[in-house]
Structures are given as C-alpha cells and as structure tokens.
Amino acid sequence: MSQHETSTRDRILQTAERLFADAGIAATSLRAITKEANVNLAAVNYHFGSKDALVEAVYRQHLEPLNAARLEKLKAMEDAANGQPLSVEAIVRAFVEPLVEQARAGADGSVLTRLMAQSLHEAAGYVERFYARENDEVLQRYREAMQRAIPSLSPDEICWRLNFMLGTLHNAFLDAGLLKLINDPDAAARPENTLEQLIPFLVAGLTAPSQKQAV
Amino acid sequence: MSQHETSTRDRILQTAERLFADAGIAATSLRAITKEANVNLAAVNYHFGSKDALVEAVYRQHLEPLNAARLEKLKAMEDAANGQPLSVEAIVRAFVEPLVEQARAGADGSVLTRLMAQSLHEAAGYVERFYARENDEVLQRYREAMQRAIPSLSPDEICWRLNFMLGTLHNAFLDAGLLKLINDPDAAARPENTLEQLIPFLVAGLTAPSQKQAV
DNA sequence: TGTACGATTAAACACTCGTTTGAACGGCGA
C-alpha cells in the first residue's frame, strides 16, 4: 500500500518543504501536500498535530544543522587564528557556504534556499516564533566576529550591514524571480555561480568606509 | 452613511495596501479589508472586479510613479553629465531615493517599502504578470548606466549585482523582521537612517573588483 | 490464536474564502 522507501512522515516532510518553497506556506494547503505525497489527509495531523507544527518541523529540520554548521565553521576558524581577527571574506564564507552546501545535499538543491527566502516574509506570523530563537545565537556570534574584523565600524553599522547581508543572501537564491527580470536566463541556472558572484559583493559592502553616523 | 472624506474605492485601496504589506496578499482576505475599511464586502468586486484586479490596482498605483521617477532622475543626471558616465553612487541614489521619497509621501511611510518587499515573493503567482512588465524598461536603463559606470565588469556581473541590489534594497526596509533579529531596537525605527546606511553598502558591493568569471 | 496498538483510512465537521445576486438607496436630469 504505502510507498516502498520512505515513511509517511518523511514523505509529508519532503513534499511540504518543496511546496512551501514554491508557493509559500499560506498558499499551500494540506490537501495539496497529502495528495502529492500520496498519503491520507489526516496523516499530517496524526504525525505532526497541526499545519503550524508541520511548518515548524520543516524549518527545524533545516535550520538546526544549518546553524550548527555556521557556528562550527566560525569556531574552527577562530581557533585556528590564534586570537587574530578573521578576514571579512572568511566570516562571510563561514556564514554563506553552509547554506549552499546543505542545499546541494538535498534532493532538489534549490528547495532549501527558496525555503529560507520564503521564511523572511512569512516569518512575521508563522515562523517568527522559533526562527528568531534558532538564529539568535548564530547572529550574535557573527556580529562579534565581524566587529573584530572591521573595528572601524560602529556596532550600529555592523548591525545594519549584517541585516543587509541577510536580505541580499536570501534573495540571491530566489533567482527564478529577479534574474529573469533583469533578463539573463543563463546565469539563473547556476546556483554555484551565484555563490562566487555573491561573496565579493557582500565583502565589499560590509567593508565599505564608515559613515559619519548622522543623528 | 459613507465616511466623510474619501470615496469607497480609495478607502479600499488604502486599506488593502496596508494589509497586503502587513501580512501578504494570500493571507489577507477581502473580508478583512472591507471590514477595516468600513465598506461592504461586495464593493471590492464592484469597483475592481476581482481580488486579483485589486492587487494589480494597489501595485500599479505605486509602481507607475515610482518607475517614472526612477527613469526621470536617471535621465536628468545623464543629460547633465554631457556623455560622461555617472558615478555608481549617483546611479544607486537615482534608483533608491524615489522609493524612499514616495514612501515618505504616503500616510504610513513604511507601507510602500514593505509592500515592495512582499511583491518579490508573492510575485511568482500574483504580481508577476504586470510587475515584470512595469519594471522591464527601468532595469534595462539602469543596466546600461551601470555598465558605463563600471566598464571593468562584464555584462553578466552587472546583472548579478543589480540582482543583489534589488534583493538587498527590498529586504532592507523590512526592518521589523531582521533588525530585531540582530537586536538593535533603536536603529529599526529610522527609515531615513536606513537609506544612508544602505547607499555605501550597495555602492561598495557594486564596485567590488571583477571576478575571474569561472566557467 | 487472540489481542493490543500504532498507522491509515474515508467521512464529516465547522469555518473561511472569493464571487454573485437581487433588492434597496440616493441624487440628478427631464
């Protein structure tokens, strides 16, 4: 009766994350998920309890290893640096590369990055509760590392630029939408190219001269 | 019976854009809009024809003057430059400042910027049809201007970086979400500060040294 | 062999959605 390989629970999880990434959480119904996953409608509530809990499970499954990798990578580099501040590029890579690596690990490489992009906007209602909690420690650590790497910037400016970096990063992999808009059909198809285009942009932006902190 | 000042149609438009900006299009029901605007439910279909048409009206109302201002500002500067290429900062300001100015003109200054941010993600289904069309000419013109300003970059790289700029820009004004996340409660409250923090970040990112265009 | 239990199922629940309908309102021109 049931599919050969994966359990019902896993099949729901995999289908849900794909549909969430495609159309957003609000626009994806449980019936669409269960139909495409070939499971019964009630299976979602049986295995997860509610749609909200399913959303949280989908994100948690990705956020936990992603954040762990980000922290681990940063710590490893700091340990190797013997108290010297890291380069901005090293910090940026420690933050961005785990996202790309983990995306490549999945079946559909673009699902994770598109999912993250969706999270920024639906976060207000749906994801915020645990998304903020999950990311808190990571951002704190990167803020400190960045401050050491660019001591000429005020803590405020570090904040702003990390904020900009997050926005840039998450939108960068929504290639389908915007790159087509600027009409380069070829470039959009290469996510690994995205990374190498993204890094110098972010590094240069982050290391821009300090502003005179008006007001 | 009806409110004193504004017409039913305008009241729907104003309420809709605020709720769309807050919660997204899919998550905002016509009943929520009409209730908050103190108009009858059927008024939306009477004045606009459908929810889709209302969405288009909301965006068009903002996109047309925004894009007109962007084109006009760029043209004025090019005319004044006597064939000399513009500075990157000038181009960036010509693109970004109309957004901020027009946002300030509205009743709630943050509605427009949040609305634009929402559009990037719901665009796939809802907004894409006219959003792409509206923005096509603008992006084409800025692509050319940027290419002249930074001739050392390949056309591909110009594309990528304009793409990054759009993502950064639209997310930058979603301050409620991310800046709180990086915990600077003060900074988030100042949108005009956002602009002055954003410009050097974008200019530096755009003018970063060219990559060796792998593959 | 019988039974206990996690897993799956079809069906229904109460609700919200966008849209449509037909009647009622209200001011303006004939």
Add this chain to the structure above:
DNA sequence: TCGCCGTTCAAACGAGTGTTTAATCGTACA
C-alpha cells in the same frame, strides 16, 4: 414628480480550508 443609474447593501453560493472522528488495517507480542 418621476424614472434613471451609479452605488451600496444583506444574503447566499459553491468551493476550499484545517481539524476531528470513528472505523479499519497490519503487525508484533502474549
């Protein structure tokens, strides 16, 4: 004063939503 017409209104439509229920299945354990 009458009739017109753009507008507003309450009510209902059918479809879709998340969730719940109770019956059934399948298997491991007694």
